[in-house]
Amino acid sequence: MSQTEQTPIPFLDLKLLHRPLKAQLMEAFGAAVDGAAFVGGAQLSAFESEFAAFCGAGGSLGVGSGTDALVMGLKGLGLKPGFLALTVPNTFIATVEAVSMAGGRFAFVDVDPETALMDMNILEKELARRFAAADATQRPQVIIPVHLYGQCADMDALRALADKYELLVLEDAAQAHGATWRGRKAGTLGDAAGFSFYAGKNIGALGEAGAVVSNDPAVLERIRILREHGQNEKYMHRMADGGNHRMDAIQAAFLRIKLPHLESWNESRRAISMVYDEALAKLPGVRPVQIRPEAVSSRHIYAVHTPHRAEMAAHLAARGIATGMHYPVPLHLQECYASLGLGPGAFPVAERLSAQELSLPLFPGMTQPQIERVIEAVCGFKADK
Numbered sequence: 001m002s003q004t005e006q007t008p009i010p011f012l013d014l015k016l017l018h019r020p021l022k023a024q025l026m027e028a029f030g031a032a033v034d035g036a037a038f039v040g041g042a043q044l045s046a047f048e049s050e051f052a053a054f055c056g057a058g059g060s061l062g063v064g065s066g067t068d069a070l071v072m073g074l075k076g077l078g079l080k081p082g083f084l085a086l087t088v089p090n091t092f093i094a095t096v097e098a099v100s101m102a103g104g105r106f107a108f109v110d111v112d113p114e115t116a117l118m119d120m121n122i123l124e125k126e127l128a129r130r131f132a133a134a135d136a137t138q139r140p141q142v143i144i145p146v147h148l149y150g151q152c153a154d155m156d157a158l159r160a161l162a163d164k165y166e167l168l169v170l171e172d173a174a175q176a177h178g179a180t181w182r183g184r185k186a187g188t189l190g191d192a193a194g195f196s197f198y199a200g201k202n203i204g205a206l207g208e209a210g211a212v213v214s215n216d217p218a219v220l221e222r223i224r225i226l227r228e229h230g231q232n233e234k235y236m237h238r239m240a241d242g243g244n245h246r247m248d249a250i251q252a253a254f255l256r257i258k259l260p261h262l263e264s265w266n267e268s269r270r271a272i273s274m275v276y277d278e279a280l281a282k283l284p285g286v287r288p289v290q291i292r293p294e295a296v297s298s299r300h301i302y303a304v305h306t307p308h309r310a311e312m313a314a315h316l317a318a319r320g321i322a323t324g325m326h327y328p329v330p331l332h333l334q335e336c337y338a339s340l341g342l343g344p345g346a347f348p349v350a351e352r353l354s355a356q357e358l359s360l361p362l363f364p365g366m367t368q369p370q371i372e373r374v375i376e377a378v379c380g381f382k383a384d385k
Helices: 016-036 041-055 066-076 095-100 120-132 155-165 217-224 248-281 309-317 335-340 347-358 370-378
Strands: 059-063 083-086 105-108 166-171 192-196 210-214 232-233 302-305 357-360
Touching: 016 059, 016 210, 016 309, 041 210, 041 357, 059 066, 059 217, 066 095, 066 210, 066 217, 083 095, 095 105, 105 166, 105 210, 120 155, 155 166, 210 217, 217 232, 248 302, 248 370, 309 357, 309 370, 347 357
Parallel strands: 083 105, 166 192
Antiparallel strands: 059 210, 192 210, 302 357
16 A cells, blocks of 8 residues: 555544543433533533642633633733733734733743743843833733643743742643643643633533633632623622623533543653654754653644745645644734734744644554654655655
8 A cells, every 4th residue: 555545644533532432422412401401500510620620729610712711811810901911922812812802912922942932031031121111011910821732831930030020820721731840730830720622622622612720719709700791690790891701511511521531641642742752853854842851741732843844744745644733823923913013033933933833643542553654754754855
């Protein structure tokens, strides 16, 4: 059988993931229909408790999406309209959309070339510059580290800087379910954290869903009210900036079925990633993202950087291997943010990494022959040139 005739390798195989759970998922759907339990209720409360316990956090609240989780996280922290958030430009747009939706402004900090995470040396200099400025509007109130590809940012250094300047920290943990930093799980490293349960995440709903996690009861109580149109009891509205940010009860039921499998799914991702790491570590022209020794990544994405991304992606596609890009255009160069006036060169590391990042297939249940085919194709790329 020729290379082009082999069974295609998907970037992510959700059918494989769901097949053994189908009966349970269908049963949960039937129970929701029979009981007309669609909003709130026992399934949502149970999932919130179980996910908080999984994270080792004081509490969690289900919301409608990962974007909702970030919006609610920012509002739950009590930030005032016009607040300034510092984050990174090499992330999905939801990170900064949420800031705007919560009534804030954002600015960027460049990233580390090895991990693609927020560069703490640059952050330190940026904070010193901004707090030395006479213009108080240039001083941030919150930092949003993005745990990109499933690896936590350097939260020791970040928390030290946040404490020094009395800043809040909201973790963008959309890709970091079960990831740890020095043994502590994502979601417990800041003042609050936003998780996404988009279908393709390490644990995904069968639709849209998200959660906010925090150890602060006051933060959680604000979010509990805000997600329900600002009401703490029906028709009694305490806050004017609330809305409908609730998680569907049926999605909570689906997530409860999946949550007990999350650690084993993450371990499968890590095992596959270790095989990739070993095979690609010394391959010229291909550089896997570095995982720091203090971190245990959830390995949501297996990202490599190559100056020949388009050619390598085409090379793999010709051999039936799907790939992805996370994220090809940094946010400051997106058309919708042209008004920021930040052209090429503003954040050179993020720009270079965004132009070179290629995501390889990675999913629980990936077979050894599939892994070997991916490695063989990547290693054979130069030989074909």
